[in-house]
Structure formats: structure tokens, C-alpha cells
Amino acid sequence: MDAHTSARTPFSALIRTASREAHSEVRGSSFMEDMLGGRLGVAAYRRYTEQLWFVYRALEGAADTLTADPIAGPFLRPELVRTPELERDLAHLGGRGWRAAIRPLPATEAYVARIADCARDWPAGYVAHHYTRYLGDLSGGQIVRDTAEKAWGFARKGDGVRFYVFEDIGNPAAFKREYRALLDALPVDDLEKQRMVEECKRAYALNTDVFEELSAEFGGDGASPLSA
Template sequence: MSADTASAMSFSARIREASWSRHQGLDPSAEADGKREPGLFDRLFDGSLSEADYTRWHAQQFFVYEAIEAAGDRLADDPVAGPFVFDELARLASIEADLKFLMGPKWRSGIEPLSSTRDYVDRITEAAAEPGGYIAHAYTRYLGDLSGGQAFGKAARRNYGFEDDGASFYVFSGIKGPKAFKDEYRSRLDAVDLPEDAKAALVDEILRAYDHNGAVLSELSANLGRNPFDPKVVAAICHHMNHDHAEDTLVICRGAGGRPEAASARMTGFDGEGADFAAAVDGGEVAIRVAWARPLTERAEVRPEIVRIFTESKERLEA
């Protein structure tokens, strides 16, 4: 886009034009040779996305909105970013309610950011040090939720029989007229008090937000249907290990996990092939993967395998 063309357009129109191709390709499910495999969005709309994989997607959004809304709280009184902080847009409480419904009261023990989600959250935190960075990430997510996100909520309610719980993330009860609200939001973008270089940076940051979101969807799509354990089961067992057997978890990470220097540890998840942990090492946290002795498919198989790994870890450390 030429400088003359950009100056002739409203800022909100400039954003829409610059991000349109990213928006169209948001669910990256095409192979390099052009053969298309159904991605997460495809499966949601055709009804083949399992409720478990829907839940895992929902869980990743928790971390993204936690970062955005922490930045919004910090910038609420900022003269530039403040006009884009709306209480009625906040999603975190709704995501928490949905995850409690989907995973049970111990849901927080059963979710962990994917590597792509960690990168996304880190970028939000870094970018939101400036008002334009916050605006870019808030605009990308919230206006998307008010637009295409409504179709996601409709599909979730249709596929899984949800009423409110499970898909309340997509319900904006404080916004009576979504079109009027989006028009007002865009008018604020058009009037935003930023110099041209900051506006250009804001547009670039929106494109980065799309790319990060696409990376999360890609990582999720690559693992659809691969975990035989329901997220509720994962949350319950992780909570049990972390609250009732914290010392055993640490022994596993020091022994089987190969981190004898770990100061503390927690179980972060598991699937049919192995268990995931996070251990505190040298003031940071490192991810640890411990394979099962054989593939597991049933909840009843998990406890004996954890006991085996703990016993072998203890023997290794005592040798």
C-alpha cells in the first residue's frame, strides 16, 4: 500500500485491508503441496471436533486473555490505550467458568500453555508495554470474538449441546448491539492519537497477533484426537499429584526426568504416550517429558504407571 493510499483511508479501514489475508488464512490446515487437511475450525464447523479437543483449544485461550486483560487493567487510565479498555469485552471470567464446566473444579491443574501459546503470551506482554501494542492485540481478539467468534459459539452449542456453560466465552451480555459497538470501536481507532510511525507499528503488531494465533491453531490442529484422556481426567490426576503427592512428583522429575537439581516440580498433563512435568531449576522452570512403558488408554492404567516411574526414580536417586 502506498503512502498516498494509506493517508486517504480511515485508520480502521487501513487495518482491515492490511490484515484481510491473515484473517482468511487463520486456520492453517493446508499442506505445503496444496493438499488440505481439516483444521480445528473445519472440524468445529463440520461437527467432527471432539469436545475434548474443543476444551483444549478453550484452555489455550485462557492464557492469551489473561495476558491481554492484565495489560488492559494496567493501561485503563492511559490516554491512548484507555479508550480501548472495555469492561463489557472482558473474557477471562467467562473462560474460567467454561473451563470449570468442561473440566471440573480442578481445571486449573489440568491446563498448560503450548509452546506456541507461550510465544504468543510473551509477545502480548512485550508489545503491551506501549499503548499501540495493547490496542493491536485487544482489537485482534475482541473484535474477532464479536464477529466470526459468534459462529464458533453457535457451532459449539450445536455440536455439544451446550446452553450457556461451555460456550459462555462467546456471549457478550453487556453489549446489546454488536454492530453499533464495533462501529464505535472503529471510530476510536480512526481518532487514535498516535503519530504515523506508531500507527504503522500498530498495524504490524496486528499482523503479528494473527500469526501467533495461527501458530497456536496449527499446534492444536496437529494433535487433534491424539490424547485418549478426557481433559477432566487430566485435571483431576494432575491436581492430585501436585497437591497430595508433591514430593513424589519431585522425585519423578529428579529421577526419571533427569533433573536431580530440581527444587520443586508439578505435573502439567499427560496423554497416551507419557506424562509432562515442569520443574524449578536454577530460578526458572523447565519442561520434562517422561514416557510410559507402554501406550495407555484408560484412567485406571495411569496410577500404576506413575507408581512404577516413582519407584524407579527413587531407586535411581538412592543408588
């Protein structure tokens, strides 16, 4: 990024453009393609949802300490919080004992550790992770919900897909505009913005790693002994 480009381009546009390739990569991962193509059983979806629970627990568990932070604080909006929704989905998918039965994949552990490091030491890095997940959930996440409802018969916007339903966000497009305005108003210099872009790419790569491990476990032929 040269000084001119960054001076003229709002940060929200910069991070979006710079991470476009990483987005295409995660979107094209075979797990996602198999899931959206209806080639996976509900057990794969459940395992994926379990991994999300670990990730959102790390993102949202840090909220208390970051609320007063001038960089990360404004992003911590209660209407984004996903952990309770994931817990309802997992209770539906895995029964009442779901919590004792779930394990993070090694890639999920690495992802969670990186979020925790950023939350502790680097609020701007935490924002990069926040952006990568929540803006994605408000966008492509809706495609996953639609597929899941059709493939595994969940009630529309009901248990099993509540993670994708933002009850308290009436107008997602307006919300995303406000979110981008927060990104544009971040009180950080160009070098820090560049570091945030790199962290965003890292966040995408960490997601891609989780998908690769899920793919290794479930494949795309629906032949996993756990698939239903």
C-alpha cells in the same frame, strides 16, 4: 502504504484490509475447519478454550496499568472482559480442578509473552492485539459458538460457550462501529499505524501457530484418545 492512501483511508479500514489475508489464513487453519466441520471431540474444544484463558489473562491482566494510557486506555471497556466467562466455561468443561490441570502450549506461551511485552513497552502494539482478538470474537466468534452448542450440546449461550456471549453488549454492530471510531481517532502518526498493522498480522500468525499445535495434538479424525 503511501502517504495519500493513509491520509484518505480511516485506520480501521486500513488495518482491516491489510490483515485480510492473515484473517483468511487463520480462518482456514485445519483446526478451525475441523472444529467447525464437527470433526473434533469436546476435548479438543476444551484444550482450545484453555489456551484462550491464557491469552485473555494476558490481555486483561494488563488492563490496570494501561487504563490511564492515552492510546490503549479508551479500548479497555469492561463489557469486553472475557476471563470470568472463560473460567465459567472451563469449570463446566474441566470440573472444579480445571485450573491445576491446564497447561499452555508452546505457541500459546509465545503469544502470551508477546502480548505482555506490548502491554509493558508499547501500548499501540497492545491495541493491535486487542483489536485482533475482541473484534474477531464479536464477529466470527459467533459462528464458533453456534457450532459448539450443536456439536457438544451446550445450552444456548450457557456454560461452555459463555466466552462467545457478550452479555453487556446489546448491539454488537453498533459496538464495532464505536470501536472502529476509536481506532480512527488514535493519536498516532502514519509510521506508528504501519507498525500496528504489522503487529496485527503478527497477532494473527500467533493465533495460527496455536491452531497448528492444537491440530497436531488432535488431528481431524476425532481419533485422539482424549476426544469424546
